Amino acid sequence: MSAGLAGIMLLAAAGCGSGGKETLNVYNWGDYIDPQVLKDFEKEYNIKVVYEQFDTNEDMYVKVANASGQYDVAIPSDYMIRKMINEDMLLPVDMGKITNYGEIEDRFKGLAYDAEDRYSVPYMWGTVGILYNKTMVDDVVDSWDILWNPKYAKKIFMINSLRDSIGITLKRLGYSLNTKDLQEIEAAKAALIEQKPLVLSYVGDEMKDKMIGGEAALAVFWSGDAAYCMGYNEDLDYVIPKEGSNIWFDAMVIPKTAQNVEAAHLFINYMCRPDVGLKNAEYIGYSSPIGKVREQLPAEITEDVAFYPGVEDLKNSEVFEDLSDTLVIYDRIWTEVLAE
């Protein structure tokens, strides 16, 4: 017993590693960076990067909230950043140290989740839209209505994510996807229950393989995942419906419990460098908020309004806001739809 304890203490001591290199703990979405970028950063600044990955904002939130001091930089999405700001979990980013901040396009600054740009620096962005199989759909896909068309019964995938699924339904009905109006939310619930017999499945990540394999005709998708699938199956295409959609952002933040705030700033600044942003955008296929990256990507990508939509294409679209107390109602509705 005591020998075991001593062993554990030895291990712990080794883990602390007094002396040696400085370390930086980064917490990001799975498969969401060019690994070379991490190596280059380590070399350039002589800082060891401990890189961890999460699958959902919610998982990230629980870990950051409970494991104090574990992470120096995290990259959650907009509404989650709002939630973390509201709960006083983030340190303000010292923008004076982010010398590359000017590289971020102005239209991606001052967004609702961090209106004064105090806590976050955008990393990637994208939309929610419809990924469809051209060989299985003969109507024009430009509206959320097609997901309610009985012609495609049992050929529709919905996302098992309450904000996204309720959000697009609200958009279809012409409401805001951040609405707190109970009547509007009830209307969305009725529409989702009406749609349920047409839905093949409410799925998560496995949707990518299913769409590549031609298991369904239409699916609600995030733009970057859509780009990934289109790379594997030429019959697939992606549209942002005309009623508007959700534009989302993943941005870099510094948790209040960060141990190495200095290195966190270096890292965030590094990620904003156009050549680094280009590597990441090419590797993961999501849209970069850095102007020079967009200019350097192949025209066939940046001219596709599905992946680099202009301001005009997004005029009906909105960013998620933290729903605070209303989230319980959204959850209840989603539970009711699924339990129906």
Next chain:
Amino acid sequence: MRRNWSLYPYILWMVLFTIVPILLVLYYSLLADGGGFSLTLSHYARVFEPLYLAVIWRSILLALVSTVICLLLGYPVAMILAASPAKQQFSLIVLFVVPMWMNFLARTYAWMSLLETNGIINTVLGFFGIEPLSMLYTSGAVVLGMVYNYLPFMVFPIFTVLRKLDPSLLEAAEDLGANPLKTFMKVIFPLSLPGVLSGITMVFMPAVTTFVISQLLGGGQFTLIGNLIQQQYLRTYDWGFGSSLSIILMVIILLSMGLISRSNAYEEGGIL
């Protein structure tokens, strides 16, 4: 005295990893929203709304159906296993156990690619000119997933009891003029009840609490109580409601175990 000392590590283990967590769950289930330490029963009141009762009922129903199918499939298998010669028995058991060495998730994913519209089963059916069947994302697929994953838990307890059955009892029944059916009904089955009951327990419990099988094979359309609990903890941060659901689920399991052990009062234990 020495025996008492050797118990302490186990008691410590039970307190740390069973009693304290359950008390924590109980505490969260009673804690009112909005900070502070005031207690409330409102989370429990919510559990008894018709919507959530429907989910609980569905979980129990699907778990019961799976348990019955496991019993109907598993009992004959256990009998065949128990009756086969020792060497063959070993290979049969290995065949049963080997799939369980594979990760549970991987096996469930495998069923997805078997059942899907362009999946292996439909491709084979296609060769015979049969239209693709929609099998994945149905309640049938959920039950299939449960039966497939939990069948060994039914077979092994029954097998263990049957193997220990004294053959002279069967001979006696035969000598006294019972036909094979009567021997089974009056001798074998009653004697195997402890195994049957522990098999039922070991299948019903994981089946009623699963959230992975219903998520993957049911496509999120068949919300079970396990899915509901998972969603409360990971998506909506409603730990109060999630905890009260967990407590209610524990009560349901305890009650059903109580019912089973009462019906088993004349046995000398053998239940898990």
